[in-house]
Amino acid sequence: MEEKTFLGKTKHFLMFAGPAMVGFIAVVIIPFIYGLYLTFTDWGGIGNHKNLVGFANYITVFQDGAFWKSLLLTLGYVIVSVIMINIVAFILAYLLTSGMKAQNFLRAGFFTPNLIGGIVLGFIWEFVFTRTLPVIGQTLGIPLFEKSWLSDPTTAFWAFVIVTVWQYSGYMMLIYVAGFVGVPKDLTEAASIDGCTGFQVTRYVTIPLMVPSFVICLFLSVTRTFMVYDLNLSLTNGGPYESTKMAAMYVYQMAFNSQRYGVGQAEAIILFVVVAAIALTQTYLGKRMEVDA
Amino acid sequence: MKNKKVLSVLLAAAMAATLVAGCGSDDGKDNASGDSGKTGSGDVTLSIVGIKSEIYDQWEAMQEEYTDIAGLKGFEMQVTGDETIYSYMQKAYAAGNETVLAMFDPTNVYDFGEQYAVDLSGESWVKDTDWAISIGDKVASFPFCIEGRGIVYNKTAIEKVTGETFDPKSITSLADFTALCDKLVAGGMKSPAAIAQEDWSLGAHLFTLAYEQQDFTEEGTSAFIHEIVDGTKDFATNERYNSVMDTVDALRKYNIYANDPLSADYDMIASYMADGTIAFWFNGNWAWPNISEYVTDESAEFGIMPLVQDTSADDKANSMISGTATKQIIINNTASEAEQQAAKDFLTWLAEDDAGKSFLVEKANLVSPFNNNTLENSDPLSVSVKQHVADGTMYPTWNRAPGDHLTVVGGAMQKYLADGNRDALASSVVDYWTKNVDKID
Numbered sequence: 001m002e003e004k005t006f007l008g009k010t011k012h013f014l015m016f017a018g019p020a021m022v023g024f025i026a027v028v029i030i031p032f033i034y035g036l037y038l039t040f041t042d043w044g045g046i047g048n049h050k051n052l053v054g055f056a057n058y059i060t061v062f063q064d065g066a067f068w069k070s071l072l073l074t075l076g077y078v079i080v081s082v083i084m085i086n087i088v089a090f091i092l093a094y095l096l097t098s099g100m101k102a103q104n105f106l107r108a109g110f111f112t113p114n115l116i117g118g119i120v121l122g123f124i125w126e127f128v129f130t131r132t133l134p135v136i137g138q139t140l141g142i143p144l145f146e147k148s149w150l151s152d153p154t155t156a157f158w159a160f161v162i163v164t165v166w167q168y169s170g171y172m173m174l175i176y177v178a179g180f181v182g183v184p185k186d187l188t189e190a191a192s193i194d195g196c197t198g199f200q201v202t203r204y205v206t207i208p209l210m211v212p213s214f215v216i217c218l219f220l221s222v223t224r225t226f227m228v229y230d231l232n233l234s235l236t237n238g239g240p241y242e243s244t245k246m247a248a249m250y251v252y253q254m255a256f257n258s259q260r261y262g263v264g265q266a267e268a269i270i271l272f273v274v275v276a277a278i279a280l281t282q283t284y285l286g287k288r289m290e291v292d293a
Numbered sequence: 294m295k296n297k298k299v300l301s302v303l304l305a306a307a308m309a310a311t312l313v314a315g316c317g318s319d320d321g322k323d324n325a326s327g328d329s330g331k332t333g334s335g336d337v338t339l340s341i342v343g344i345k346s347e348i349y350d351q352w353e354a355m356q357e358e359y360t361d362i363a364g365l366k367g368f369e370m371q372v373t374g375d376e377t378i379y380s381y382m383q384k385a386y387a388a389g390n391e392t393v394l395a396m397f398d399p400t401n402v403y404d405f406g407e408q409y410a411v412d413l414s415g416e417s418w419v420k421d422t423d424w425a426i427s428i429g430d431k432v433a434s435f436p437f438c439i440e441g442r443g444i445v446y447n448k449t450a451i452e453k454v455t456g457e458t459f460d461p462k463s464i465t466s467l468a469d470f471t472a473l474c475d476k477l478v479a480g481g482m483k484s485p486a487a488i489a490q491e492d493w494s495l496g497a498h499l500f501t502l503a504y505e506q507q508d509f510t511e512e513g514t515s516a517f518i519h520e521i522v523d524g525t526k527d528f529a530t531n532e533r534y535n536s537v538m539d540t541v542d543a544l545r546k547y548n549i550y551a552n553d554p555l556s557a558d559y560d561m562i563a564s565y566m567a568d569g570t571i572a573f574w575f576n577g578n579w580a581w582p583n584i585s586e587y588v589t590d591e592s593a594e595f596g597i598m599p600l601v602q603d604t605s606a607d608d609k610a611n612s613m614i615s616g617t618a619t620k621q622i623i624i625n626n627t628a629s630e631a632e633q634q635a636a637k638d639f640l641t642w643l644a645e646d647d648a649g650k651s652f653l654v655e656k657a658n659l660v661s662p663f664n665n666n667t668l669e670n671s672d673p674l675s676v677s678v679k680q681h682v683a684d685g686t687m688y689p690t691w692n693r694a695p696g697d698h699l700t701v702v703g704g705a706m707q708k709y710l711a712d713g714n715r716d717a718l719a720s721s722v723v724d725y726w727t728k729n730v731d732k733i734d
Contacts, residue, residue, distance in 0.1 A: 045383045046405060119375075130556050151490075151555030151711070233375070239492070240555045241708035242700070256380040257697040259404075259732070 039266040044259050057266040067267055070250040071274070077157070077246065078225045081164045085221045086214075088169040093176030094202075107177065110170040118167070122234025125163045126150065153243035156236050160244055163235060164225060172217045179213030180206065208291050215286035219279055226275045247271050337635040342371040342385075343378045343396035345438075345620060347582045348657040355652045362648070363638060379404065379696055386627075393628040393636050396437060399692035402426045402621050406433035411624040411633055418644035424618035424662040434621035435640045438659035441597060441616030441678035441687055442498050442577035445584075448594040450569030454480035461598035465611045467540055470601050474547045477572060484549035486573040487565065488541075488710065490557040495710070496703025497694065499575055500722075502600060503537040505691045506610045514691040515733055521723055522730045529719035536602040536610075538715055544575060545710060554710040563587060566595075575600065577616075578660070578674035585672065596677035599686075609688065614681050617690035618662045695732045701725045 014021075039057050041050040061067060092110055096103045113121065130148040137145025149155040183206050191205045229248040232238065238245035238253075245253075251271060255264025344352045349372075356368040371392055373381040379401055385391040386409070395405075402410070403426070412431035419425060424436035451459040454477050464470050477485040489495070507517045520526040528534060549571050550557040560583065565571045567587035574580070578597060601611045624636045643649040644663050653661050654668040660675045660682070661668070670676050681687040705721040708714075 045380075046386060046408070130558060134553070134556065147553040148556030151553050237492075238700070239704065239707060240711070242704040253697060253700060256377065256383065257700060258729075259379075259696060 035265050036269065039262055039269055041262050043261045045256065045261040053262070057262040060260075060263050061266050061270060064263075064267075067247075067250060067254075070245050071247050071271070073244070074226060074247040077161065077164075077228075078222060081161050081168075081225045082218065082221045084161065084165045085168045085172055085225075086217055088165055089172035089217065090176050092169065092173040093180055096173070097177055097180040107174070110173055112170065113167050114171040116167075118228075118230030119234045121163065121167055122231045125159070125166075126235055129159050150236055151240050153240060156240055156244050160231070160236060163231060164228070167231070168221055168224065172221060175213050175217050175220075176210070179210035183209045208289075211286065211290045215283055215290070218286065219283050222282060223275060223279050226271075226278075336366045337631050338367040338369065339365060339394065339632065339635055339639060340369045340371065340392035341394040341396060341622075342381065342392045343373060343620075344370055345396070345579075346372075347579065348659070351652070351657045355656065358648070359639065359642065363635065363642070365635065377696065389627075391625050391627060393632045394622055394624055394639070396620050396622050397434065398619065399426060399617065399621055400694065400696070402434045402623060403428065403693065406431075406623060409623070409625050409627065410434060411626045411637075413624070413637070413640070416637060416641060418641055418663065421644065421663045421665045422618075426621055434623045435644070436618035436662040437620040437622055437643075438618065438653065438657075439616055439662045439678065439682065440577050440579055440619040440660070441614045441681055442690075443575070443597045443599050443614035444601075445566065445574045445576045445580060445595065445597050445674065447566055447569055447572050448596060449590065449592070450482070451477065451572045453569065454482050454572075456480075461596060462612075464598060464601055465606055467536075467543060467601055467603040470540070471543050474543070474573075478547070482570075482572065484547055484551065485571055486544050486547040487549050487557065487562045487571050488544050488554065488575055489559055489562060490550075490555045490707060490710065491559060492703025492707065493699050494576065494703075495706035496699035496701070498577065499541065499600075500537075500702055500706050501691060501694065502610075502615060503531075503534045505615055505688070506533050506537070509609055509613070509688040511689055511691050511693070515693060518726055518730060518733060522726050528723050529716055532604075533610075534719065535715070536604050537600070538709075538718075539603050540600055541709075542713070544573070545713070547573075555707055559583070567593075569593070578672070578678045581658070581672045581674045584674075595673040597674055597681070613686045613688050614678070615690045616678060616681065616687045617692060619690075619692075693733045695729050698725065698729070 038050075040052055040054060042053045042056070043050045096107050096110075100106075116124075129150050133145045134148055136142070137147075147155075149159040187205055187209070188201050191201045196204070227248055228246055229252065232244065232246050232249050236244045238249055247267075248271070251264050251267045253264075254267060255261050258264075349370075352370065356370060359365070360368045378395075378397060382391065382395060382401070382405060386405075391409075397405070406426065406428045410428070410431070410433040412433070413419065413425070413435060414427075414430070414432040416432070416435075418435075419432055422436055424439065425432050426434045426436075446459075446461060448459050448461075451473070455473075464473060474485045488499075504514045504517060507513055517526070521528040521531075545551065545554065548554060548557075549562075549565060562571070562574055563580065563583035564587040566574050566580075567584045568589065581595075584595070597614055599611055599614050602608065604610060622640065624633055624640075626633070628636065643653065645665070650661065650663075650666045650668055653659050654666060654670055658670060658672045658675060660670060660679050670679055678687070702722055702725060705718050705725075709718045
């Protein structure tokens with residue numbers, strides 16, 4: 001029974017997890033540690049001159065008002081997007097599990113935006129916002145659409161949110177659909193027999209049993225919206241006048257365009273810590289609310 | 294049980310093998326391209342990155358032709374895609390798989406040239422051009438093409454509306470320009486001008502005129518930047534800054550996108566320019582491929598004129614356009630001896646051989662930076678730029694602005710297009726330079 005010894009266990013572990021672990025260490029762990037090291041240097045991105053500068057980069061980051069502004073903007077964007085994505089996704093899932101006609105076709109339809117890459121999606125919507133909507137607005141005299149939404153900071157922000165919701169709600173819908181389908185029929189039936197109305201069944205039976213779906217959806221939407229870059233690049237490119245530059249784009253430009261690699265890397269680490277803290281707290285709290293059927 | 298175990302071992306081994314093979318084959322590729330030159334001259338493969346996207350097709354055809362002429366093993370072209378050439382090269386250098394040749398913007402030659410560029414001072418073409426970039430004693434780059442920027446005009450459209458012959462030389466001040474615009478408006482051309490909203494156009498092309506035209510030299514421009522940072526000069530009240538912005542205001546006024554300047558669409562402007570809906574567009578001769586796509590009247594005439602300003606008639610700004618060799622090719626010193634030699638031969642061929650000259654001017658439609666290339670361009674904007682070079686009415690563009698200048702100042706300019714607040718613009722510019730003045734010398 002070699003499986004029982006420590007060596008045997010290690011052997012078994014390596015046999016199955018080893019290859020994946022090598023890959024994970026090579027492309028995630030090592031670059032992460034190396035990146036952490038770079039935050040303590042004054043490296044500009046090219047050449048071999050690297051001097052250790054201690055915490056100077058972090059001090060620069062804390063003095064860089066534009067970074068914190070962009071992080072705050074990202075936070076606002078995340079909050080609004082996550083709430084809207086999940087509300088839309090939940091309603092869609094609710095409707096599409098209630099036994100309406102063509103629900104499979106509609107599920108596929110709502111999921112499709114998620115299959116289009118963020119870059120392409122951004123270009124499509126850029127066209128819609130700058131060319132199509134203004135023409136409709138001017139022809140029909142709707143003031144809201146007369147100007148391109150992407151040329152004003154406020155409307156550009158909301159345009160960005162709308163496209164994000166459009167992109168992710170189909171995906172989250174699928175997870176909620178699985179949640180709805182996974183609720184045992186006997187429980188909802190029992191509740192109905194006990195006199196619950198349709199709303200009460202959803203509120204007191206279905207939703208508590210679907211907490212795992214909420215946890216997953218919130219986790220996915222929080223992390224994805226926090227790290228958004230592709231859509232940001234192709235839809236608004238940070239504009240108009242840098243008013244929609246999200247944290248990831250700010251970090252990228254700091255490292256590569258402004259050629260301050262150490263500072264950019266330090267900002268990336270801070271972004272990582274913020275996202276990790278929020279996502280983990282949310283998952284931990286969500287897990288505590290889970291109930292067994 | 295036994296079978297399962299064997300199977301799992303096999304599976305794990307297979308996965309591990311593919312993983313290693315994956316890494317291995319990459320290494321193999323790098324070595325192949327890195328060492329191929331050492332085996333003999335017939336085995337040299339040249340590679341290049343950063344070709345202007347407008348001339349991909351012509352470049353590929355030329356590459357094939359040249360591979361046969363020079364007996365190369367191959368000639369490959371890499372594209373940077375959505376990335377800037379700067380970050381692309383940064384990664385390539387870090388990974389050690391950089392191309393033999395690289396086509397850069399001038400600012401990148403300063404970024405990478407000192408460390409990576411082969412010295413080209415011994416090449417025979419050096420005497421025929423004024424546009425190579427030298428770093429210290431070394432000639433770091435081969436100038437590929439000259440591009441100029443100013444106000445692009447559609448001569449035919451102007452003449453059709455005004456009924457008079459249009460001579461760009463007759464427009465020597467902002468007053469002349471606005472008078473002509475008013476005439477065009479009266480003649481039925483509702484909005485005679487356009488300004489692109491792209492940050493590179495606003496930040497790197499339009500706004501930098503306010504620095505360059507301080508004294509029209511590159512050294513003077515760098516010195517001026519230092520002066521506005523240390524407070525010797527006040528930027529907000531600077532005469533040149535204000536006269537450039539006065540003209541920008543005129544363009545804003547006659548802008549076809551005046552109601553919503555940031556919704557301007559580059560391709561739409563090109564089409565308006567081509568069909569005569571508008572007559573003026575601040576841009577450069579690289580816009581020709583975009584414009585020509587929409588030109589239906591083959592006899593229509595176009596050209597580039599200076600961004601005229603409300604200054605005295607003898608102000609150089611009213612007669613000269615800004616231009617420089619905007620694409621520069623370097624040879625990486627990390628390439629093997631044989632590759633470097635093949636690359637040098639290639640550059641000499643481009644500059645001196647009839648086929649090379651013809652490629653640049655007749656096929657790719659670019660303005661040659663070499664005096665010994667007397668071929669005629671066929672596209673009107675290049676002809677116009679070439680004319681400015683010949684007439685001595687082109688002053689050298691200042692190209693030392695760091696990579697993020699165009700995003701930051703371009704962003705501030707976008708804001709200006711919308712709100713017209715000149716003080717806010719000036720203070721964000723001074724702010725930018727205060728943080729970044731250490732990047733220029």
